[in-house]
Amino acid sequence: MVHTFEYWLLRYRRTWRATVVISVANPLLFLVGFGAGLGRLVDQHAPAQLSGTTYAAFFAPGLLCAAAMQTAFLESSGPVTYAAIDGSYRDATPTPLEPPQIMAGHQMFVIFRVLTSSAAFVVVMTAFGLTSPRAAPAVLGGAVLTGMAFAAPVAAWAVGVRRTARLTTVFRMIVMPMYMFSGAFFALAKLPTAVRIVAETLPLAQAVILCRDLSLETVSAADAARAGYLFALTAVGLLWARRAYTGRLHA
Amino acid sequence: MTTLPTLIDSPSAGPVPADQAGPVRRVLSLVERNFMIYRRSLTPVVFGLVEPVLYLLTIGYGVGSLVGSVPGVDTRYAAYVAPAILATTAMNTAVSHTIFGVFTRVKKDHTYEAIVPTPLSVTDIAYAEVTSAVINALITSVGFLAALAALGLVVSPGVLLAVPASVLVGVAFGAAGLAATTYLRDFADLQLVQLVMLPMFLFATTFYPLTVYPRPLQPFIEVLPLYQSIELIREPALGRFPATVPVAAGYLIVFSWLALRIAIRRMGPMLAR
Numbered sequence A: 001m002v003h004t005f006e007y008w009l010l011r012y013r014r015t016w017r018a019t020v021v022i023s024v025a026n027p028l029l030f031l032v033g034f035g036a037g038l039g040r041l042v043d044q045h046a047p048a049q050l051s052g053t054t055y056a057a058f059f060a061p062g063l064l065c066a067a068a069m070q071t072a073f074l075e076s077s078g079p080v081t082y083a084a085i086d087g088s089y090r091d092a093t094p095t096p097l098e099p100p101q102i103m104a105g106h107q108m109f110v111i112f113r114v115l116t117s118s119a120a121f122v123v124v125m126t127a128f129g130l131t132s133p134r135a136a137p138a139v140l141g142g143a144v145l146t147g148m149a150f151a152a153p154v155a156a157w158a159v160g161v162r163r164t165a166r167l168t169t170v171f172r173m174i175v176m177p178m179y180m181f182s183g184a185f186f187a188l189a190k191l192p193t194a195v196r197i198v199a200e201t202l203p204l205a206q207a208v209i210l211c212r213d214l215s216l217e218t219v220s221a222a223d224a225a226r227a228g229y230l231f232a233l234t235a236v237g238l239l240w241a242r243r244a245y246t247g248r249l250h251a
Numbered sequence B: 001m002t003t004l005p006t007l008i009d010s011p012s013a014g015p016v017p018a019d020q021a022g023p024v025r026r027v028l029s030l031v032e033r034n035f036m037i038y039r040r041s042l043t044p045v046v047f048g049l050v051e052p053v054l055y056l057l058t059i060g061y062g063v064g065s066l067v068g069s070v071p072g073v074d075t076r077y078a079a080y081v082a083p084a085i086l087a088t089t090a091m092n093t094a095v096s097h098t099i100f101g102v103f104t105r106v107k108k109d110h111t112y113e114a115i116v117p118t119p120l121s122v123t124d125i126a127y128a129e130v131t132s133a134v135i136n137a138l139i140t141s142v143g144f145l146a147a148l149a150a151l152g153l154v155v156s157p158g159v160l161l162a163v164p165a166s167v168l169v170g171v172a173f174g175a176a177g178l179a180a181t182t183y184l185r186d187f188a189d190l191q192l193v194q195l196v197m198l199p200m201f202l203f204a205t206t207f208y209p210l211t212v213y214p215r216p217l218q219p220f221i222e223v224l225p226l227y228q229s230i231e232l233i234r235e236p237a238l239g240r241f242p243a244t245v246p247v248a249a250g251y252l253i254v255f256s257w258l259a260l261r262i263a264i265r266r267m268g269p270m271l272a273r
Helices: A002-045 A055-076 A078-086 A089-094 A099-127 A135-160 A163-179 A193-199 A203-216 A221-250 B023-038 B042-066 B076-107 B111-115 B120-148 B157-179 B187-203 B215-222 B225-237 B244-272
Strands: none
Touching: A002 A055, A002 A099, A002 A221, A002 B187, A055 A099, A055 A135, A055 A203, A055 B076, A078 A089, A078 A099, A078 A135, A089 B111, A099 A135, A099 A221, A099 B225, A135 A203, A135 A221, A163 B042, A203 A221, A203 B111, A203 B244, A221 B187, B042 B120, B076 B111, B076 B120, B076 B157, B076 B187, B076 B225, B111 B157, B120 B157, B157 B225, B157 B244, B215 B225, B225 B244
């Protein structure tokens, strides 16, 4: 398992520069563009929805969480599918490594990616005073938990994908809409009831509220349930991924 | 799909001998080739519309409920951002054709290796790729305009000027994309493209007016080609026709001409590699 992790880490030494753009620069640009720019318009208006915080402080933790999901999806989909079609998974199957170990090692790497890029974002958030240094570690924890809740089920699905065009379709048709309707940009309460209920059921919407409560230090009992929801998704995802990897790589 | 309607006679099969076909005919033969490939699926167009419509719904309406109204604009926030998203969509569509599309045809598909020995010159190829980019930009812009109308966000008939404007935006960004492609070394460099496109999308007054920026910063925003594109489309869409609209059109014409010159000059060496 550790060997698999090391393999992905070694590969990453060659490619990390390109990923910095999407995992670090991308959310930071959104933070400045929306948090600072749009924030000026929103804060003049001082809507009750934000319950006293600035738009930037409202938006930042949600964005962090949505970006963690996006990084988890990107790292757990394409690389997994390609590795299972004719990449490193194929090379690893004749070795003593078992499919569940290949899966766990790769998942460790995905979590490493989510952890490092989220940490960079949390440092910036704290530097701009969008969260307190005291709350920052918990916020990072929330982001990593969000990443885990998506990484495992996505890997379980991606390992069985044979037509790589489907990855792009799912990203554009499912991941992007979920990102936009996650409640990171605005409170979901503003949506029409039917849309709101659907959006709120999605794990990302719950994760966004959890991260925001952790960041603004307004944690309630409901947040424990949200964390439980994300842990449950991680556990189910890992069990499903074990089965899916074994089925695909031993076939 | 079994039969493909032929838009024009292809030079090799047509009655005119290939080397005597006029430049327009030569350019159109490659444009036709590009669209024959697209014809297999409509999905690129549908995909191209999903993201802008999502932005319109979530930012326009969702964030709009937080913003209230934009200073100096007496319309809903969604109607304010919609023309800017249209401009951005035209830009993205054109750029993705001449950067991602062309770069894939150079590095992976080696399409041009088969074209260079034909009577088509490098200039023909450049014009053809920009033309294809413009057609794509036009199709997505019209699609987005339909979505905008369906959502009841039409403020003024001036919004129809977005159709010719998106042709101009398509030429400008199609040519700029083609010029940029000649500087790319490998697929990892495409990330750098994102690093230019995303900040431009976020900062070129797509979501808030220029006045949000401190005075000294404003000129840096105004020189952005996307800012000029948004100005060209948004002002008429809101029923206003300030002098900045023809200025924006002039800017984009000069910008297109410069970008096309750079692209044509640098494409020869790129295709000869």
